[in-house]
Amino acid sequence: MNHSQLIELLNDETTIFFYDHLQKFPADSIEHKLLDVFTFGVWNDYLDLEKDLPADLKLKPNSRAAQKLKCLTITSFFLNNIKGRYETLKEVIGAKDEEEVENIAIMAQGFGLVRIQIDQNASEIDCLRVSSRCIRNTPEDLDKVIGNIRDMKLRIKEVTN
Known part of the structure; x- marks a missing residue:
């Protein structure tokens, strides 16, 4: 699998879990490290890795792959928290505003990763179920x-x- 195929896989709308793809690359390869972030990590792990990625493996800011990783990050957040304040979630997923926080949370719900209730008055998201x-x-x-x-x-x- 070359870099463009890997980015295509990360952007594929039907794929959210990448564990099976880890074995396709040597453990010390940059491709494996990127897939490792999608499998086990969160948005900040990607940001730490990004400086070491070649240009053709860097995620475009609003790409489906970036959105999916942010959905997985919200999932990780809600594994340890029942509620998430917009400001906290904005920081956790690197969102530019509250609208992006809501959109990513709704997308995570669409993937079946979480079931949420958005409380705009309290500026928080309640997690009812998390994968x-x-x-x-x-x-x-x-x-x-x-x-x-x-x-x-x-x-x-x-x-x-």
Whole structure:
């Protein structure tokens, strides 16, 4: 897969998850690093990587790929937060204004990543449901997941007793 095909894949409207494509590139390649951001990372990870990317792998600011990564970033945010203030979300996804925050959140909902309720009066977005993101296959990351499952089981037990 060459760079233009990779950018085409990242911009493809039907693809939101890229884990299966990671194995197509050596782990130390710039292509793998870019796919790693889409698989596990957030918008700020892309910004950190962008300086090392060749021009033909840099995302155009309003491209579908940039929007998808921002949707994945909002998903990651809502994995840890029930509510997101517009100002916070603007910073998290690098949005220029509140309208972009709303549009990205609505797009994430369209992808089925989140279910949200927008409260323009309070300038915040409430998350009603969130999908999980891919996790790295490392002992530390897997231990975190196991710990989260244990915590959920304890909370369920407390509520049902």
